[in-house]
Amino acid sequence: MTKKTNWLATILIALGSLFILFPLYMTVSIALKNPEEMAASIFSLPTGLHFSNFKRAIEATNFFQALGNSFVITAVSVVFILLTNSLVSYAIARNMNRKFFKGLYLYFISAMFIPFQIIMLPVVKVTTDLGMNNIPGLILLYIVYGLPFNVFVYVGYIRSIPIELEEAATVDGTSTWGTFWRIIFPLLAPISATVVILSCLSTWNDFLLPLILLADPTQYTLPLVQYVFQGQFSTDYNLAFASYLLALLPMVIVYLFLQKWIISGITQGAVKA
């Protein structure tokens, strides 16, 4: 298989990538410019690096508070999704011959078809009544709402793991819980990677649930803060873009370091599911 480089494809792919690059270039360059440079040309590279935009954006939007909120919400949600959703799936996958578990499986899976909009209005009422319209409440909802998709993915994977391993452990007197944590959970690592990546991205970037749920402005997440401050940014584009860039940057940095792992995790999820 020593074929020659396909130059036509290389050129087309390179040209196509310009469409992705352009908005990103504009974001970075506007975030670094000052109004005089903008007036000269909005497309040109910045002549100096105006980090003052970032300083202003950090102060205006209380960036570090929003960053902290987003980080806590995402980290805690993802850890609990990983630990609980896999456990639930294990119990379901190993008891599919029993009515209760089979029914539970179908119950979770069919919930994937239910659009969030039908839940959206009442859930705000339910969570407000329970005093849960805050960060802990939001985290709980992410963990619970992750179930349908994650059970679907995990159950498929667990059923491909031979049951003999667990039977040996049971004979040795290991409890069901011990069997899961010591034998099954480590074996789930490849599919857990997929679940972690997908939940991490969707939680971090989610806008709708924090929008309708969070009552206290000090608990706002990064995307929500951009929405709230739109009015204040007004036509100060340098400030607005510095703020957007700051909000996008954490995930971009994570992606730069883990891109191989992230892409292979998502690819694997697609092939297995």
Add this chain to the structure above:
Amino acid sequence: MTKRRTAFYWMTLPALVLFFAFHTYPALQGIFYAFTNWDGFSKSYDFIGLKNFINVFKDSNVLDSYIFTFKYAITATILINVLSLLIALGLNAKIKAKNFFRAFYFLPNVLGVLIIGYIFNYLFSNAFPILGEKLGSDFLSINLLGKPDWAWVGVVIVGVWQAIAYNTILYLAGLQTIPADLYEASSLDGASKWKEFWKITFPMLASFFTINMVLAMKGGLMVFDQIVALTGGGPGTATRSIALLIYQGGFTGGEFAYQSANAVIYFIVIVAISLFQIKVLQRRELDQL
């Protein structure tokens, strides 16, 4: 053995209770309120039977939001699938800097939809018109988002720009599952590239095509974030999606019960379309095997 059995119940019970409390119960409540006239904050409400549903069907705001949402979802689904399949083919070919391009094409997927929407909002209103003037293109010179007839195209562009990343990765995963010897056999027969694609590549991607079509369509029908950032539903109500209408009417318009009825209909529509898509596409998969 009974101990083992109880353990399995304990593993699932909390999840079942929480899922019912925060997903199924609110959904049932939504259906319940759809038959009332509750505005969302009053102390009392009355049952009004099917009145909300009848009014939803007569409401031109609802009809307009359905027309916009479907126009958006269908256009975006087709564009996303065609473009991401082409990109996946390109990324799967023998190209230079393959790993770099793969990583780069996936980048939009990690960026927040809302923020990307704000960035494009600026590009449409300030950057593209200047480019259009320079290039002498009338089409680029107008702010797409400001024109009632064209704003939906702007929303499609942003939706497609972002969604291509994820679908490309799925198609790329699919392409890598196709055994190379299938192609070797066909190249011996002197099959053209075009024929090779339709005879081998596309049929082998059938299940990935199904997943991508269903995902893109579902994403399109639920469109919300981009619209908030790009147009807020405007100009006028030209780009108000169903999700945005339910949000606006339900939370700020005092139409809790009315929009609940709208949401019930929306739910039925989404289920019907998903089942239809899966059925049709799976039959196609079987035909090609």
